[in-house]
Amino acid sequence: LPPKTRRRxxxxxxxxFAVLALYTFGRAVYDIGRNDGSHMETGHAGRVELPTPAETGNHLTPYLYGTDKE
Structure with missing residues (x-):
């Protein structure tokens, strides 16, 4: 293709691309906060159970990085 045609x-x-990107951005900004008058319900997440380290019964203490224990 000639350079002039390729440039066009x-x-x-x-x-x-610019028109579609601006349309998408404009539509997203327009739709912010439009929930048909309904409000989002929020509540407490509740208690989270964290895993506990496993007890080793073989008298070997694993090295804990960042502590003085060996």
Missing amino acids: IVLAMLAA
């Missing part, structure tokens, strides 16, 4: 094709593709 690239510019047309860039213009189409």
Whole structure:
């Protein structure tokens, strides 16, 4: 393709991308906060159970990085 035609094709593709990107952004901004008048319900997440370290019965204490224990 000649350089002039190639430039027109690239510019047309860039213009189409820019229009679609602006439409998507504008639609997202417009839709922010539109929940048909309903409010989001929030509550407490509750208690989270954390795993406890396993007890070793073979008298070997694993080295704990960042502590003085060996």
